Amino acid sequence: MKKKTLFWVLGVVLLAAFIYFKFVNGWLTFTTNTDTPDQFLNFAKPNNYIYQNDKRSLLRAFDSLSYKKKGFFNNTSISDPTNTIIIDTIVYSPDFKKLGVMIIVKYIGRNDGDWHYNSTCYLGIKRGGYIDLEAVGPNFIYSDSKRKASFYIRTACFRNFVVKNSDIYLYNLNDKRFWTSQIWKEYF
DSSP states (O other): OHHHHHHHHHHHHHHHHHHIIIIISOGGGOOSOOOOOGGGBOOOOOOHHHHHHHHHHHHHHHHHHHHHTOGGGGSTTTSOTTSEEEEEEEEEOTTSSEEEEEEEEEEEOTTTOOEEEEEEEEEEEEETTEEEEEEOOOOEEEESSHHHHHHHHHHHHHTSOOOTTOSSOOSOTTBGGGGGSTHHHHHO
């Protein structure tokens, strides 16, 4: 009799845990990545001249944002002029007019004096001679190496950018459909 009671109590507890994690906590709908299907991968690559021009324009724009302490650069340790802004990756739309830019900021921590690396993602639209930028994140802070900071931001943008039940974050940055999605209307 005690075994049957223990069995039923254990069953009820497991059922309650299943219901909690499935419907309340969202455990069963959470996935660690949403890879872009092969047929939608974006392979747009500009020539070297366009890439180098865009890289120079972006570095000037990020320096300006850092100086003004805007967006990702609102933290005083990140906006220090002695920091290094590194453009990790530029992803282009097929017409090369829209960009996804992953950056890393290398800086010295105030408390420990060690080098740290923060990374984030911006979206950009070319407008005449300049690039209009908007921070979309995510932000990763206090990585102890450039390699780790690059890994975190690339994984977030190429595998985890999709947000379930969202009207804006429908595709990863390496997806052809990303460039015509709702996110552009939201930010620009």
